[in-house]
Structure formats: C-alpha cells, structure tokens
Amino acid sequence: MPGPQALIPARLETAPHMPAPIAPFPQVDHQRALFPEGLALDCGMVIRPLAVAYRTYGTLNAARSNAVLVCHALTGDQYVAERHPLTGRPGWWESIVGPGKPIDTDRFFVICANVLGGCMGSTGPREEMTDAEGRGLGRPWGTDFPNITIRDMVRAQKKLVEHLGIRRLLGVVGGSMGGMQVLEWAATFPETVFGAAPIATAAYHSAQNIAFHEVGRAAIHADPDWKGGRYWEDGRVPARGLSVARMVAHITYLSEKALTRKFGRRLRGASAVTFLEDVFEVESYLRHQGSTFVRRFDANSYLTITRAMDYFDLAAEHGGDLASAFRGTATRFFVASFSSDWLFPTEESRAIVRALNAAAANVSFVEIASDKGHDAFLLDEPDFHRALGGFLAGCADRVGV
Amino acid sequence: MDARTPDSIRYVAKNMRLDLRLIAEMIPAGAKVLDIGCGDGALLAHLTAEKGADARGIEIDMAAATQAVAQGLAVIHGDADHDLAFYPDGAFDYVVLSRTLQAVERPREVLRQMLRIGRHAIVSFPNFGHWLVRWQLLWTGRMPMTETWHRPWHETPNIHPCTIRDFFDLCALDGYVVEQWLAVDERGLKAPWKRSVSLANLFGEQALFQLRRG
Numbered sequence: 357m358p359g360p361q362a363l364i365p366a367r368l369e370t371a372p373h374m375p376a377p378i379a380p381f382p383q384v385d386h387q388r389a390l391f392p393e394g395l396a397l398d399c400g401m402v403i404r405p406l407a408v409a410y411r412t413y414g415t416l417n418a419a420r421s422n423a424v425l426v427c428h429a430l431t432g433d434q435y436v437a438e439r440h441p442l443t444g445r446p447g448w449w450e451s452i453v454g455p456g457k458p459i460d461t462d463r464f465f466v467i468c469a470n471v472l473g474g475c476m477g478s479t480g481p482r483e484e485m486t487d488a489e490g491r492g493l494g495r496p497w498g499t500d501f502p503n504i505t506i507r508d509m510v511r512a513q514k515k516l517v518e519h520l521g522i523r524r525l526l527g528v529v530g531g532s533m534g535g536m537q538v539l540e541w542a543a544t545f546p547e548t549v550f551g552a553a554p555i556a557t558a559a560y561h562s563a564q565n566i567a568f569h570e571v572g573r574a575a576i577h578a579d580p581d582w583k584g585g586r587y588w589e590d591g592r593v594p595a596r597g598l599s600v601a602r603m604v605a606h607i608t609y610l611s612e613k614a615l616t617r618k619f620g621r622r623l624r625g626a627s628a629v630t631f632l633e634d635v636f637e638v639e640s641y642l643r644h645q646g647s648t649f650v651r652r653f654d655a656n657s658y659l660t661i662t663r664a665m666d667y668f669d670l671a672a673e674h675g676g677d678l679a680s681a682f683r684g685t686a687t688r689f690f691v692a693s694f695s696s697d698w699l700f701p702t703e704e705s706r707a708i709v710r711a712l713n714a715a716a717a718n719v720s721f722v723e724i725a726s727d728k729g730h731d732a733f734l735l736d737e738p739d740f741h742r743a744l745g746g747f748l749a750g751c752a753d754r755v756g757v
Numbered sequence: 758m759d760a761r762t763p764d765s766i767r768y769v770a771k772n773m774r775l776d777l778r779l780i781a782e783m784i785p786a787g788a789k790v791l792d793i794g795c796g797d798g799a800l801l802a803h804l805t806a807e808k809g810a811d812a813r814g815i816e817i818d819m820a821a822a823t824q825a826v827a828q829g830l831a832v833i834h835g836d837a838d839h840d841l842a843f844y845p846d847g848a849f850d851y852v853v854l855s856r857t858l859q860a861v862e863r864p865r866e867v868l869r870q871m872l873r874i875g876r877h878a879i880v881s882f883p884n885f886g887h888w889l890v891r892w893q894l895l896w897t898g899r900m901p902m903t904e905t906w907h908r909p910w911h912e913t914p915n916i917h918p919c920t921i922r923d924f925f926d927l928c929a930l931d932g933y934v935v936e937q938w939l940a941v942d943e944r945g946l947k948a949p950w951k952r953s954v955s956l957a958n959l960f961g962e963q964a965l966f967q968l969r970r971g
Contacts, residue, residue: 688831709833710843718811720826721833723819742827750829 386477409477427530499585572601599646798825886920
C-alpha cells in the first residue's frame, strides 16, 4: 500500500500557473431605458444620464398588476430566463422563471434589470463617463465611478418600473445581493411592493462577508494589469486578479459537503492534462470558474458592486432598529434560507423574520434543508420552488391576477 | 390499536378536523389570528377562506411549514418557546395554541406571551386527568399509554402534561379570565361534562379554553 507520500507529485507547484489569458467576450447591445435627468445617489452625486439595461418575459396585463421584478445577485445580470448573449449559457434562474415555473411567465410579467454599477449595459464603471451636465467625456468611468449603495440600485430600478407604466409590483424577488435589493425595495417603496421575497440574504453584510470581499478586491488591486483601475486605457483586463477574486467568492457559495460530494480529494490525471498543472480536481474546477468569469465581468464593476454590498445595513438606515424599516407595511413577505448556507446563514434570515414580526408584517419563512450551500437558491430545490411558487400564487390570488 | 408509526405521529395534532372546527367557531369574522403549531395550515386556510381572517401561523416542523407556505399561507418556521417574544403587544385578536402546550419548554411563559400579543388566547391540550390515565397508573404502576398519550415516557415530546384542574389553577395563579371552556373526546366531539370541572377532568380527553387577561 502506498504511503501518503505516494499521493504527492514529485514536482510541487510553487506558484499557481494561470491558464493562457482568454479574451473578454465582444460587447453587444443590450435593451436599455435611458433617463436623461439621471439619478441622485446616496453619496450626494447625481449621475446623468442614467441607463438601465433590462429584459422582460411574459405579458403585462391590462391592469398592469401582474409585474414581478427579479433582482440579480453580485455577478448576475438581466438575462434571467434566456440564453445569455455573451456566454451562450442558459439564463441564471431558468429553474425558477419560465412558463409553468414558480415565477410563471404565463401568468406574470417578469422584469429583470442589470444593477446600477453593473457591466451588462446599465450605467456603471465600464460605461462612458459623463460630467454634471450629462456630457460624455470620451472615456469609461473606471474607478471614478461614484460609490453606490443597494438603495441607489433600487432607485434606478424604480425609475425603470415607472417607465414601464407599473404603479405596483405584484412581487419583488431576489437571492443574495438580490435579496438585499428586495429588502430595500420593501423598506423604501412599500406602497409599490405587494409581495417581497428576500432569499438567502441578510439585512446587513457581515464582517466575515466583507472580509471575503476584501480578499477579492485585494487580488484585483494586486494584479499589475489592473493599473490603478485604468486598465481600459490599453485594452487590458486584470484577468489574474479578477479570477482569483471569483475563485475565493466561489468557495463561499458552496459548502464543505458540496465540495466533497463533487470533488472529494480526487487528483487530476496528471498525465492527461498537464498544462493546467492542478493537483486536485477542486483546483481545476475553481480555476475554470475564475477564467470563464473574467471573460464576461468587468473588474471595476466587481469592485463597485462588492462595496455596495459591504455598505448595506438596512437597520442603520432606520435608526438602528430593523423593525422600524418595515413598521406599518402592508407588503407580504416570503423569507427563505438554506441550511448549509454559511455566507448568508439561516440566523440572518431569522433576524429579518423577527424584525418583520415585531413590525406586525405578514411574513412566511422556511429554512430549506440542502447541502449545496449558498448556491442552493440557484439550483434545483423542489421544496424552495414549491414554497416560492405558492407565495407568489397567493399574492396573485389576492390581487386578482 | 395504535398502528401509527412514530414518524406519522405529531403532537401538534392530527385527527384535528373536529377540534379545529370548535376553535374556528370561537373566532369571529375578520379577526387577526396567530396559530401557534399550525401544522400544514388547515385552520389558517379555513379562517382565511371562511371568515376573512388575517390568519398567520408558526410551525416547528419544517415539512409542514413548507406545505403551508406553498399554499400561500403566512406561516413561519419557528416555535412557541422562542418566537413569541418578538411580536408586539396586542398584535392579534386571537392567539391559538392547539394541542401543543404540553410540549413546550415553558408553558407558563408561553401563555403569558400569548396573552401579551393577543387579546384572547385559545388553548387546547390533552387532559392527563382522564380516568383511563389515572387507572393505568394506579393499576399497572407504569406511565399510561392511551390513544392520546401514545408514546413511551422516554420518547414523548409531551414534557408538561397537566389536567383540566391544573390548568384552571394556573389561570387563577396568573390572573387569566376563563371566557369559555369545554372538554372534548379524542375526536374533538364536545363531551357532555361541561357543567362540572370534576367530571370533565375525569372523562374529558381533551380540553379547550378561551382566556383573556384579567
């Protein structure tokens, strides 16, 4: 029987060898709504004009009462239920959004917008910088893009919703950072939200989560190709830094159990794919995640959006009392968490539920048993799908959709 | 006669249609109701549909809670011992605790919370004073095993059994007014001993109380 040494390759890597840089996907035009008046941000700046890229699915009914807004997570985008125009991959929530699905596009008019600060067509660091009068300056915002908050993202979405002629959303649904937007929607525009479904999220970003984000940001900052944020000047991409940021983040989306189930301690067949020089399968998986991510995502966007998440603290916006964010609300809530999610653990969802109870709000809450970690909200979890679908159907019945 | 498997037995009631109907009869139309230990939400669905109530629930069993939420009911996964403290004073007209009091960690505190957050409390519990329970303990010298008390002492979640008399005493101790009460049999049918506490305590398998603060 071989001793433990036999498992260790003769030549150990001293530094990770990155795969050859892969060119970013070519840019495409996204469907957008333009707001020349711009948007006043929490930081005091006005960003002008404001562009909100979005997609819709299903049909808005005559009463305009069947609209459901889906809020995407940190690295998601508006292509929630269709093939992505850049990556060619299926929509990121096709298990949830579609005909006959929990967010049923036969019944609901589904809207999903790229967040402010994103990189799929909404105003963000990759878009052209403008001056106070809204004149283009012929260069991207880059790191000069102002600090934004989750509430700024929500205000931008509110403009889109009004632009679409919708006075009240039947539902606002989102997981992770999308869930933060849902909470902010319910707190800031309660009369616009009939049903709110914050999923696998929290009312503030924890110190641990900020710490993980900071590791990702440090990796981007440390990449020489980042060039102090001005990588766009010579068409470079800080691919190494951004992919390390993605690798770290990806670990936080999974669970120890999920990683063990998927990869265990299995070794790469060293003779077959030597150019990767990964020892364990989990390494090559992570490296793959990182390298495909950099083709579609902008590093400065990543910095901007992770900061917005870090700033998020809904209780602090309401005098330190989370319940007062929801006092007197008529919005119905559906809160869900996943048992193995250690990024947004159940305890944080329960804190939201308790605050909603203290505010005498109408709330449903379930913790779904899953070993898939934070990612579970994106995956096939039948109990979660039944509960979310039932909640939305209940809202629709009450509104008469 | 108890052929049910332990998994299918839940102390928060089954065979509950009739005793739930009795509870539903006590609740007026349009009331704001919290059902603690609501199971799959049968009472909530009934009160919402038939009485236009604003009915919400708490359920400790995740599968049942998920089932209720999937029907569009406002149910949270939680339990009586830990979650009531977060509701504001007087948030509900009626707070219902059906066949759960004997299974909570601190029944007296749960009752106090119920009457803090609700104007009325409706409580049902299995009566440990029933003659068969008394007889079995006296005759066999062992913990009783009946249709109601059907799990061995080391398995049962019912850690705080009490009798109808005991419950009256607790209400007196904490100054609660018993607005109405009745004894029912295991199937939830009204038993005819409501005139006499002693008889009810001997022959009633379940007790149903409506309380308010004194």
